[in-house]
Amino acid sequence: MxxxxxxxxxxxxxxxxxxxQFTSETNMSPSSLCSQQVLCPxxxxxxxxxxxxxxxxxxxxxxxxxxYLDQELTTLGFPSLYEESKGKEVKRxxxxxxxxxxxxxxxxLHRKNLLAQENVETQNLKLGSDMDHLQNCYSKLKxxxxxxxxEMIGLQERDRQLQGKNRNLHQLLKNEKxxxxxxxxIIASRATQYNHDMKRKEREYNKLKExxxxxxxxxxxxxxxxxxxxxxxxxxGKRGAWRTGKTEARNEDEMYKVxxxxxxxxxxxxxxxxxELKKVLQQMKKEMIxxxxxxxxxxxxxxxxxxxxxxxxxxxxxxxxxxxxxxELSCETVREQLTNSIxxxxxxxxxxxxxxxxxxxxxxxxxFKDEEVISRQDHEQETEKLxxxxxxxxxxxxxxxxxxxxxxxxxxxxxxSSLLQDCYLLEEKERLEEEWALFKEQKKxxxxxxxSFTEAAIRLxxxxxxxxxxxxxxxxxQFLNMTSFDNKNSENGKPQSAFSGSSDQDNLTLHxxxxxxxxxxxxxxxxxxxxxxxxxxVSPSTSELxxxxxxxxxxxxxxxxxxxxxxxxxxxVGRECTAQKWSVASRSDSQEGGCSGSRSLACTxxxxxxxxxxx
Amino acid sequence: MYKRGLVQVxxxxxxxxxxxxxxxxxxxxxxxxxxxxRHILNTTEFHLRITVWSLCTKSVSYxxxxxxxxxxxxxxxxxxxxxxxxxxxxxxxxxxxxxxDWQLLRHFETDTQDLAGIEWGPNGCVLAAWDxxxxxxxxxxxxxxxxxxxxxxxxxxxxxKAIAWSPSSQFLAIGSYDEKVRILNHVTWKxxxxxxxxxTINNPKIVVYKETEKSQNLEMENLPFPPTRxxxxxxxxxxxxxEVVSSPVSLQTLKPLxxxxxxxxxxxxxxxxxxxxxxxxxxxxIPNAVWIWDIQKLKLFVVLEHLSAVRSFQWDPQxxxxxxxxxxxxxxxxxxxxxxxxxxxxxxxxxxxxxxxHRSGDSMALxxxxxxxxxxxxxxGVK
Numbered sequence: 001m002x003x004x005x006x007x008x009x010x011x012x013x014x015x016x017x018x019x020x021q022f023t024s025e026t027n028m029s030p031s032s033l034c035s036q037q038v039l040c041p042x043x044x045x046x047x048x049x050x051x052x053x054x055x056x057x058x059x060x061x062x063x064x065x066x067x068y069l070d071q072e073l074t075t076l077g078f079p080s081l082y083e084e085s086k087g088k089e090v091k092r093x094x095x096x097x098x099x100x101x102x103x104x105x106x107x108x109l110h111r112k113n114l115l116a117q118e119n120v121e122t123q124n125l126k127l128g129s130d131m132d133h134l135q136n137c138y139s140k141l142k143x144x145x146x147x148x149x150x151e152m153i154g155l156q157e158r159d160r161q162l163q164g165k166n167r168n169l170h171q172l173l174k175n176e177k178x179x180x181x182x183x184x185x186i187i188a189s190r191a192t193q194y195n196h197d198m199k200r201k202e203r204e205y206n207k208l209k210e211x212x213x214x215x216x217x218x219x220x221x222x223x224x225x226x227x228x229x230x231x232x233x234x235x236x237g238k239r240g241a242w243r244t245g246k247t248e249a250r251n252e253d254e255m256y257k258v259x260x261x262x263x264x265x266x267x268x269x270x271x272x273x274x275x276e277l278k279k280v281l282q283q284m285k286k287e288m289i290x291x292x293x294x295x296x297x298x299x300x301x302x303x304x305x306x307x308x309x310x311x312x313x314x315x316x317x318x319x320x321x322x323x324x325x326x327x328e329l330s331c332e333t334v335r336e337q338l339t340n341s342i343x344x345x346x347x348x349x350x351x352x353x354x355x356x357x358x359x360x361x362x363x364x365x366x367x368f369k370d371e372e373v374i375s376r377q378d379h380e381q382e383t384e385k386l387x388x389x390x391x392x393x394x395x396x397x398x399x400x401x402x403x404x405x406x407x408x409x410x411x412x413x414x415x416x417s418s419l420l421q422d423c424y425l426l427e428e429k430e431r432l433e434e435e436w437a438l439f440k441e442q443k444k445x446x447x448x449x450x451x452s453f454t455e456a457a458i459r460l461x462x463x464x465x466x467x468x469x470x471x472x473x474x475x476x477x478q479f480l481n482m483t484s485f486d487n488k489n490s491e492n493g494k495p496q497s498a499f500s501g502s503s504d505q506d507n508l509t510l511h512x513x514x515x516x517x518x519x520x521x522x523x524x525x526x527x528x529x530x531x532x533x534x535x536x537x538v539s540p541s542t543s544e545l546x547x548x549x550x551x552x553x554x555x556x557x558x559x560x561x562x563x564x565x566x567x568x569x570x571x572x573v574g575r576e577c578t579a580q581k582w583s584v585a586s587r588s589d590s591q592e593g594g595c596s597g598s599r600s601l602a603c604t605x606x607x608x609x610x611x612x613x614x615x
Numbered sequence: 616m617y618k619r620g621l622v623q624v625x626x627x628x629x630x631x632x633x634x635x636x637x638x639x640x641x642x643x644x645x646x647x648x649x650x651x652x653r654h655i656l657n658t659t660e661f662h663l664r665i666t667v668w669s670l671c672t673k674s675v676s677y678x679x680x681x682x683x684x685x686x687x688x689x690x691x692x693x694x695x696x697x698x699x700x701x702x703x704x705x706x707x708x709x710x711x712x713x714x715x716d717w718q719l720l721r722h723f724e725t726d727t728q729d730l731a732g733i734e735w736g737p738n739g740c741v742l743a744a745w746d747x748x749x750x751x752x753x754x755x756x757x758x759x760x761x762x763x764x765x766x767x768x769x770x771x772x773x774x775x776k777a778i779a780w781s782p783s784s785q786f787l788a789i790g791s792y793d794e795k796v797r798i799l800n801h802v803t804w805k806x807x808x809x810x811x812x813x814x815t816i817n818n819p820k821i822v823v824y825k826e827t828e829k830s831q832n833l834e835m836e837n838l839p840f841p842p843t844r845x846x847x848x849x850x851x852x853x854x855x856x857x858e859v860v861s862s863p864v865s866l867q868t869l870k871p872l873x874x875x876x877x878x879x880x881x882x883x884x885x886x887x888x889x890x891x892x893x894x895x896x897x898x899x900x901i902p903n904a905v906w907i908w909d910i911q912k913l914k915l916f917v918v919l920e921h922l923s924a925v926r927s928f929q930w931d932p933q934x935x936x937x938x939x940x941x942x943x944x945x946x947x948x949x950x951x952x953x954x955x956x957x958x959x960x961x962x963x964x965x966x967x968x969x970x971x972x973h974r975s976g977d978s979m980a981l982x983x984x985x986x987x988x989x990x991x992x993x994x995x996g997v998k
Binding site for chain 2: 195248
């Protein structure tokens, strides 16, 4: 780069300004030009190039510029721009191809340079930003370092202060301890001093006492005497004994006896206690073993190695038990064995209980992981439910038992038996009641009808009355006409008998047909009356006739027909009546027949009425 | 009659019999019976000597150098042996005598600074000797004079104030100036538990009986004149009854003067019940209360609080029944079934200062300053 800068180009004067411009430019700052050419963006480069072209090459100095360019390019390694000179001619022709190639080469080179420049520029930018970033980090870290240093210093300061305080407190404590010690020493020394003083004073006091004692003893006044009425016997009744060596020895012996007896008693008590406690321990051990062996039945994944140890323990303990039964007295080794075995069992039991506890806690925390382990609440609920069920079943059984008992052991009370029987025939009873109700209804209906019929009968009676009156009038006429016909009495007898028979028949029919409706009777009676009216040969007296007419009217007014006639007695009465009437009405047979008929009707009415009185 | 130096003895069975013992110039400080009832031990003035007067032989014997302490003489329960505290040359000794012939059995030195008291255990085989209150130390000797054990709870503070043996000799209760009772067992002579006496009782399981005055319904119109004895007594002295107070209960305390000797603080009185079930104590700075402890469970059972300071209490020798007197005219009885305050029907004011049960447990004597009242207890048929 630096090479072609320094080369000064012999340029024609017309372009010398421009060239000198160029050269001056080169002279000014080769580096700046280089840098310009390198660093400047392509546009200003193009501009400067264009200016350069204008400045460099004009129409006048074409050849010079070509030769210059050729020189430059050849020095740069490009092929020559001129054609190969065929002869030694001064003017050489421009090799266009070479020129184009050179241009192409230069363009390529230029492009490469531009790329390189771009790359370098981007790299430069990157490096710049990296630098900035690093600088920021650096400053931050520096700050952090500062703050941490400050903190550390603060903490150190506090630590120092606390240590100082601690030392102070230690010192105080030491001082207090020293003081306490000192005071205790003082107390001790004072105590010894006081003791010494006390002893001194006591000695003095003793001396005084001795002196006084001497005086008192020497005085021997008679006042120190006992005035007693009589001697009191000894408490145990014996006489007093002299004091001899034997008595002393005896006293000693007695004392030792007392002591020994006390010790023996205590030892007995302690032995008893020991035996009891041993028993208790052995029992406990046995129970623990049984518990653990029953636990062994549970799924084995829970107890990995405990069954093995339990088994071994059981074996050991069995042998131990036999041993211990022999050694009931407190032998040291036996005692140790017992306690050790109990400790072992207790440890196993404890571990087992802990396992169960963890299981329970697992169940409480999570769901039912283990099907065998039921949560306590559910268990309790189940047991409560079952208990309730049991209670209910029991109650049911009891009530059933009671009922059974009642059934078997009921006494035959009439009421109860009737009740019982009643309860069996309840259905039939109800049916009967229904029928009875129906029956009553029917009765009511019949009553109604009867009333209506009675009204009809009354009406009929009234009509008959009228008819009878008519008849009576007619009879009167006939009677007046009939005074000539007396010899027809015998003919009347048959129809009478026939009539009576018919009337009897009628009665019978009346009696035999209780359910027959009353109008048929009426029709018969009307028939009878018609018969009567037909067969009238009799010539009754006028008084008898009036009597009968009165009777008829009476009867007809008072007659009330009814249905049921079952009594034979009134029939007889009726018959008798008819017989009587027949005898009475031998002359007036037709009327009597009617009367008897009506009479019989009346009689039957009586009976019927009588009947009606019955419920 | 200490001032005159005279002792007068009467017989309960033979009223004519009498006896008078005159100590003369030797003076009389204390006098007590021997357990067989045939000897009288008089302690002369300044504790110069103890004179043993025999009522059966009219003989006299002297014991020198008795110790002037709180409880220097102790007889075994069966009355065979007597222990006497002596002091010679500034050292404490204990002498054991056989009561039948007053022979000196043993004589040994005790390892105490200033022996304050001795007491036999009920089984007659162990003697407890304790030091003065300046030092907490109790020594246990067997009948033949060997030292069995010593016990000291703490140093420097005021020590033992009172002790009590349980009737079975199983326990020894030590009451000290730190308001605690410590119980030692007879097998190891080590402390098994200690009972504190706090001023506030918080545990609701403990029954606290508080004595309250009954309100007097005096109807002025109905008072008879001249006033009858009952009315007069009721006018002068108010009746009282026990009420159960619910916890927490705070008891009346007395602040002791710390600069005076023998402060009213600590457990001053202890007594076991005869069936070994209860221990009654009094804490001197809660003077109105009697604390009853259940020995089977080793905890506080009942507290009885009264209106005035408890003077003395004593268990019925036959059953677990405690009689308490406080200087008023009522005697208070407590048993596990309940407690009752009994008014003494007396003219005027009868202040009971001390009481004493009869051995059969049927009656007790109530003593005031110059009067004596015998109280008979009726027993309802108990199945």
